[in-house]
Amino acid sequence: MASKTRVASKPDETPVTRPLRADARRNYERLITAARDVFAKEGGGASMEAIAREAGVGVGTLYRHFPQRIDVVEAVYRDDVDQLVATADQASAKFDPWPAVVAFLQAFARYAQGKRTFLSELHEAFDKHPDLKLRSKERIDDAMDRIIRRAQDAGVIRTDVNGAELMQLVSPMCVNATLSKDQNNRLLNMILDGLRHQS
Numbered sequence: 001m002a003s004k005t006r007v008a009s010k011p012d013e014t015p016v017t018r019p020l021r022a023d024a025r026r027n028y029e030r031l032i033t034a035a036r037d038v039f040a041k042e043g044g045g046a047s048m049e050a051i052a053r054e055a056g057v058g059v060g061t062l063y064r065h066f067p068q069r070i071d072v073v074e075a076v077y078r079d080d081v082d083q084l085v086a087t088a089d090q091a092s093a094k095f096d097p098w099p100a101v102v103a104f105l106q107a108f109a110r111y112a113q114g115k116r117t118f119l120s121e122l123h124e125a126f127d128k129h130p131d132l133k134l135r136s137k138e139r140i141d142d143a144m145d146r147i148i149r150r151a152q153d154a155g156v157i158r159t160d161v162n163g164a165e166l167m168q169l170v171s172p173m174c175v176n177a178t179l180s181k182d183q184n185n186r187l188l189n190m191i192l193d194g195l196r197h198q199s
Contacts, residue, residue: 024065027055027057027061027065028065030055030056030057031051031052031055031057031061031062031065031066031072031075032072032075032076032079033055034051034052034054034055034056035051035054035055035072035073035075035076036076036079036080036114037054038050038051038054039076039117039118040114040117042117043117043118044073044117044118044119044120044121044122048062048063048066048069048072051072069121070121070124070125070128073118073121073122073124073125074125074129074132076118077115077122077125077132077136078132078136080111080114080115081111081136081139081140083111084107084108084111084140084143085139085140085142085143087103087104087107087143088104088143088144088146088147089143091103091104091107091147092146092147092150096154097150097151097153097154097156097157098151098154098156098157098196100147100150100151101147101148101151101156101157101192101195102192104143104144104147105166105170105188105191105192106188108140108144108167108170108174109170109174109184109185109188111174112170112171112174112175113174113175113181113184115175116175116177119175140167141163141164141167142163143163144163144164144166144167145162145163145164146163147163148161148162148163148166156196157195157196158195158196161195166191166195169191170188170191173187173188
């Protein structure tokens with residue numbers, strides 16, 4: 001996925017993008033990876049300086065790519081959604097229908113759990129750009145639907161559920177900060193057991 005930089009637009013226009021130079025693209029990707037790691041360790045309130053330090057770049061480089069903290073949050077979120085959607089395609093290409101369902105739901109659980117540490121910042125981003133949440137949800141629901149329909153067509157999972165409904169079941173569990181990783185895994189396995197077609 002080629003990284004791009006956002007170019008300011010008028011208030012009611014969608015931001016336009018232009019491709020980054022190779023060195024700028026590397027810095028952009030390093031900053032997103034660093035921000036994800038720093039948010040996981042320190043939460044969404046982590047300083048911009050900590051993100052730059054983790055990425056091994058100067059603070060000026062960080063601010064050139066992300067003028068405001070909310071821009072970093074959005075970039076991490078968009079990248080996470082891109083990776084999750086790509087996982088659906090990869091799982092379908094690599095695995096049989098049932099293992100693809102398992103792989104994607106496990107990937108979704110990791111994706112959702114990764115948001116626990118900066119949920120308040122994400123809500124701020126969603127308030128600022130409501131379409132960000134809507135478009136991302138549509139993309140994730142579509143990825144789940146593709147995985148589910150393939151498994152249903154193969155007769156390996158129940159047919160009375162769709163991707164959006166499954167998300168309604170799995171999402172609250174994954175972002176519940178009171179659940180341990182082991183509890184999440186056990187609950188996800190219960191959901192998978194209930195989803196699988198019983199011959």
